[in-house]
Amino acid sequence: ATPAEEKDLVIIGGGVAGYVAAIKAGQEGLKVACIEKRGALGGTCLNVGCIPSKSLLNNSHLYHQILHDTKNRGIEVGEVKLNLEQMMKAKDTSVAGLTKGVEFLFKKNNVEYIKGTGAFADEHTIAVNLVDGGETSVRGKNILIATGSEATPFPGLNIDEKKVVTSTGAIALKAVPKKMLVIGGGIIGLEMGSVWSRLGAEVTVVEFLGQIGGPGMDAEISKSIQKILGKQGMKFKLNTKVVKGDDSGDIVKIDVEAAKGGKEETLEADVVLVAIGRRPYTAGLGLENIGLEVDKRGRIVIDQEYRTKLPHIRVIGDCTFGPMLAHKAEEEAVAAVEFITKNYGHVNYNAIPSVMYTHPEVAWVGQNEAEVKEAGIKYKTGTFPFSANSRAKTNQDTDGMVKFVADAETDRILGIHIVGPNAGEMIAEGTLALEYGASTEDVGRTSHAHPTLSEAFKEAAMATYGKAIHY
Numbered sequence: 001a002t003p004a005e006e007k008d009l010v011i012i013g014g015g016v017a018g019y020v021a022a023i024k025a026g027q028e029g030l031k032v033a034c035i036e037k038r039g040a041l042g043g044t045c046l047n048v049g050c051i052p053s054k055s056l057l058n059n060s061h062l063y064h065q066i067l068h069d070t071k072n073r074g075i076e077v078g079e080v081k082l083n084l085e086q087m088m089k090a091k092d093t094s095v096a097g098l099t100k101g102v103e104f105l106f107k108k109n110n111v112e113y114i115k116g117t118g119a120f121a122d123e124h125t126i127a128v129n130l131v132d133g134g135e136t137s138v139r140g141k142n143i144l145i146a147t148g149s150e151a152t153p154f155p156g157l158n159i160d161e162k163k164v165v166t167s168t169g170a171i172a173l174k175a176v177p178k179k180m181l182v183i184g185g186g187i188i189g190l191e192m193g194s195v196w197s198r199l200g201a202e203v204t205v206v207e208f209l210g211q212i213g214g215p216g217m218d219a220e221i222s223k224s225i226q227k228i229l230g231k232q233g234m235k236f237k238l239n240t241k242v243v244k245g246d247d248s249g250d251i252v253k254i255d256v257e258a259a260k261g262g263k264e265e266t267l268e269a270d271v272v273l274v275a276i277g278r279r280p281y282t283a284g285l286g287l288e289n290i291g292l293e294v295d296k297r298g299r300i301v302i303d304q305e306y307r308t309k310l311p312h313i314r315v316i317g318d319c320t321f322g323p324m325l326a327h328k329a330e331e332e333a334v335a336a337v338e339f340i341t342k343n344y345g346h347v348n349y350n351a352i353p354s355v356m357y358t359h360p361e362v363a364w365v366g367q368n369e370a371e372v373k374e375a376g377i378k379y380k381t382g383t384f385p386f387s388a389n390s391r392a393k394t395n396q397d398t399d400g401m402v403k404f405v406a407d408a409e410t411d412r413i414l415g416i417h418i419v420g421p422n423a424g425e426m427i428a429e430g431t432l433a434l435e436y437g438a439s440t441e442d443v444g445r446t447s448h449a450h451p452t453l454s455e456a457f458k459e460a461a462m463a464t465y466g467k468a469i470h471y
């Protein structure tokens, strides 16, 4: 066999973490190859995650709004019909455009794209099983593992992606289920639950904890969005655990009981969405061949510079520590390459925003009120409701609020939490404020255009150090 070609950097995984690192490395003049096995670049996010789910969220929201929220606006429409096949096609078009776009960026930045499954043959060599058949291998002075994550299965339920689905099946259902049961009221459960509820399914969410939204969401905001989603028709069973499921028939039966033990009940659904979290994916990577280990939760162990105990091998994105978010993976990708080329890199993990793309959206950055309280910090809060914001009123979209959590003594912002229209865009301003160490008064004394939703952001800041004007 011919000796494997040596690169400055070999990346395993072409998801957001891997492809961003590849482009950055190309820009920095490194000889770089990126190995991806799914036949398309962009990973979970572009192919079966962020992008397809947002396409369905956007179009299902339009459909729902046209059905229920036009008459009062003076728009009378005729017969409204759902064409699910076309809605799925629109989603596929968005996905294909973006994944092809990444392929173009690879060419532009001299990244070699190897379509296949990579595994460690030794500490510097990756053996690749090519998608189109055959094998090759590539050597790297540096290696970056960016193999991502997969849905955590529910013991005893057989995921067929039709009747019992993860998010991957939930973005590709062929028909609107009559009844959908969602196990796990985190971000995936609420986003995908929203899609199918808007399209006509009766959706029930079973959540183990006493609040929805998954880790990090402020309790006051969580309560607010639960009420709003409830008005939209979603049902919630909190403090409830799934004991077991039976998926042998056409209708799936799920036994649930109170989390603390007690009352049992059997729920039935034609589609069950398992959304109880994701776990790092490192299967088949051959970590054992080079003596690398994963922790109890399957994460590859690394130091502050993303290095494993073999310092030329780094790990970023969903397959290691931190929130499983595309923009977190992207920050790490740039930092990891900079550690290789410049010996320094930086990610501020205290200022990574989270967004849930329901309607209205929920977005936050920094610490929530419970976390600040638990840390024993003296704090103050300020809120402003969208019902008192002029633009939200003109848009007839007034559910929600903005909430600041700030240090009581210094006024420095500790966290910002929003439930409301356009929260996902608005949180960028909050993230910048946090990144720059702003106080609530800095934000409150910054002019915000009128009439915009972002005035609610300014006024919530004003309410934290003083008083809002319009509430």
Ligand code: FAD
Binding pocket: 012, 013, 014, 015, 016, 017, 018, 035, 036, 037, 038, 042, 043, 044, 045, 046, 048, 049, 050, 051, 053, 116, 117, 118, 119, 146, 147, 148, 149, 167, 168, 188, 281, 284, 285, 316, 317, 318, 319, 324, 325, 326, 327, 328, 329
């Ligand atoms: P991945 O995107 O999972 O990419 C890893 C890639 O590595 C995969 O393509 C895989 O095929 C490949 N791979 C694995 N092993 C090998 C191997 N041995 N050889 C070759 N290739 C390999 N995050 C957000 O920030 N915003 C959102 O709106 C959002 N929405 C989401 C919606 C859903 C339904 C899901 C499931 C996730 C969502 N996420 C969202 C999370 C986001 O998708 C992940 O955080 C992100 O994709 C992580 O990027 P990654 O590159 O680490 O991993």
Ligand code: NAD
Binding pocket: 183, 184, 185, 186, 187, 188, 189, 191, 206, 207, 208, 209, 212, 213, 214, 215, 240, 241, 242, 275, 276, 277, 278, 323, 324, 325, 354, 355, 356, 357
């Ligand atoms: P999650 O961690 O957000 O939520 C899982 C929920 O399931 C939690 O509330 C948990 O308490 C609950 N749960 C766990 N076991 C349970 C059980 N046996 N019965 C009932 N409830 C149970 O996970 P997810 O929603 O699956 O999402 C996975 C990852 O994907 C997250 O890290 C998320 O950040 C990411 N993601 C992000 C976005 C976004 O940024 N908009 C969208 C989708 C997914």
